Amino acid sequence: MTVFDNPTTVPAPPPGRYSHVARIELGDKTMLxxxxxxxxxxxxxxxxxxxxxxxxxxxxxxxxxxxxxxxATLAHVVNIRTFLTDMDRIGEYGEARLPRFTGAPPTSTTVEVSRLFVPGALLEVEVTAVV
Known part of the structure; x- marks a missing residue:
């Protein structure tokens, strides 16, 4: 079963455009x-x-x-995908990201893109977690 959700603890996405998270029940595991x-x-x-x-x-x-x-917590994250508008600034991103993952680091993909959907946004990050 899959449930789409927009937790009230974060700003809501534009109505009808997307959900913040898909919760997928896989037997005794849950994938987010x-x-x-x-x-x-x-x-x-x-x-x-x-x-x-x-x-x-x-x-x-x-x-x-x-x-x-x-x-879930960041400890449940198995994959992180990052889109940066300037790969030269990856070190600044790492300063914020690396201290938050204290165990085995998740799999990761980081790519440079020409721009993001929000003018001025320097990065966009998506994750997959298993609980």
């Missing part, structure tokens, strides 16, 4: 597939203009809140 997250607050404003670290911290906080709403 999160939509890509960007640094946009509840009023739709970009957080941390031109500040990769601030945007990355906001995105990671949002991901943690979505996971928590489904009984």
């Amino acid at each position: 597939v999160l939509s890509g997250q960007v640094a946009v607050d509840a009023e739709g404003r970009l957080v941390g203009e031109n500040d990769m670290r601030a945007q990355a911290e906001f995105v990671m906080d949002t991901i943690e809140k979505i996971l928590a709403a489904h009984g």
